[in-house]
Amino acid sequence: MLYQYNFVSNRILDLVLCNKLCNVVYSPEILLKEDCHHPALLIAIDSEVEARYFSLSNSKNDELDLNYKKVNFHDLSLELSLTDWSSLSSVSDTDNGVDIFYNILRQILIKHVLEKSKLNYSRQFLRCFSKDVIYLWKAKEKVKKKYKLSKRPEDHDEFKRLRSSLITEVYEKFVENNLKNC
DSSP states (O other): OOEEOOOOOSSOOOOOEESSOEEEEEOSSOSSOOBTTBOOEEEEEOSOOOOOEEEOOSSGGGOEEEEGGGOOHHHHHHHHHHSOOGGGTTOOOHHHHHHHHHHHHHHHHHHHSEEEESSOTTOOSOTTOOHHHHHHHHHHHHHHHHHHHHOOHHHHHHHHHHHHHHHHHHHHHHHHHHHHHO
């Protein structure tokens, strides 16, 4: 159920509807030139939002589902805080400012969030997965299905071997990537 949370007393009609508890006040910092009928509002929403798929698109032909379940929020937050938003202050038209804002935000989200195209569901793995990891995962899943059907001990042993190899490979890549970032 949606609730209206904008209790800022004025002669404007800026609705803030949310199904979570939020706080709405005038914003002391603004990105764009303020419109007298629509002053900048600061909306604070509880950060413990359920992870879901969100869509952020430029056009009908380029829709993306962004899966926030596996995002590194620290890196995402860091990049958002280091982003140069000064290009927005020189924009006089609100619509152009919003377009620029969403384009910057879209580029950052695509960089840090697993995406799955609505039109093409072929991307199944994170970009950081190497071909070796993907190959091992597919082989493991294939043997797992085979074992579930046959219940043969040899298939179970092969599944355990592939699973162990996959875990080792993913861990090595993780350590390697973290050493590069240090």
